[in-house]
Amino acid sequence: DAGITQSPRHKVTETGTPVTLRCHQTENHRYMYWYRQDPGHGLRLIHYSYGVKDTDKGEVSDGYSVSRSKTEDFLLTLESATSSQTSVYFCAISESDRRYEQYFGPGTRLTVT
Amino acid sequence: GESVGLHLPTLSVQEGDNSIINCAYSNSASDYFIWYKQESGKGPQFIIDIRSNMDKRQGQRVTVLLNKTVKHLSLQIAATQPGDSAVYFCAENIGGSYIPTFGRGTSLIVHP
Numbered sequence: 001d002a003g004i005t006q007s008p009r010h011k012v013t014e015t016g017t018p019v020t021l022r023c024h025q026t027e028n029h030r031y032m033y034w035y036r037q038d039p040g041h042g043l044r045l046i047h048y049s050y051g052v053k054d055t056d057k058g059e060v061s062d063g064y065s066v067s068r069s070k071t072e073d074f075l076l077t078l079e080s081a082t083s084s085q086t087s088v089y090f091c092a093i094s095e096s097d098r099r100y101e102q103y104f105g106p107g108t109r110l111t112v113t
Numbered sequence: 114g115e116s117v118g119l120h121l122p123t124l125s126v127q128e129g130d131n132s133i134i135n136c137a138y139s140n141s142a143s144d145y146f147i148w149y150k151q152e153s154g155k156g157p158q159f160i161i162d163i164r165s166n167m168d169k170r171q172g173q174r175v176t177v178l179l180n181k182t183v184k185h186l187s188l189q190i191a192a193t194q195p196g197d198s199a200v201y202f203c204a205e206n207i208g209g210s211y212i213p214t215f216g217r218g219t220s221l222i223v224h225p
Contacts, residue, residue, distance in 0.1 A: 004156075031211065042202060042215035043157070058212070090156050099211040100145050104156030 023091030136203035
């Protein structure tokens with residue numbers, strides 16, 4: 001596996017609570033992404049980053065925010081978790097000259113009760 | 114994890130057979146395609162890519178074919194092994210964008 005870790009790997013939280021997921025890479029890749037994966041859907045992009053402090057929205061960004069203060073870390077925050085945000089979240093990275101080729105982390109399974 | 118495979122097309126094969134997994138892509142402007150493999154409980158893993166100026170590319174035990182006329186990709190796995198059991202999905206990229214669009218995938222089950 002590429003040097004990507006996600007934490008926590010599993011989390012159960014209550015509706016209305018804030019949640020932060022962390023993605024950490026040791027590859028020094030420029031691009032980082034957050035996806036969610038749900039049954040019946042492909043991977044859907046939440047937010048992505050093209051550099052430190054440079055982020056943009058993806059297809060399903062409502063209810064999520066991100067921050068990237070260092071090359072190696074990309075944080076995803078659910079400001080007030082809802083049951084519809086129960087999902088498996090994947091972080092991915094890619095490098096500048098092969099940015100289509102994404103390497104994924106192991107995922108975080110989040111359950112909002 | 115396991116729930117990724119629900120509601121997906123399924124291909125069941127016997128160990129040693131060749132497998133063909135298909136993908137229809139949506140945008141005729143897409144110029145770069147990737148196949149990913151996702152094992153249960155893990156993140157997707159890059160398998161092979163192909164550019165739109167090619168119609169075939171071979172890797173280790175895998176071949177990807179691209180038919181731009183009908184916007185169709187296929188992934189062929191030779192001598193399928195139990196370790197090939199996973200969900201396979203394609204991703205398409207449109208030139209100038211680095212945000213791929215992922216398909217829903219096909220679940221491959223290999224019987225020993």
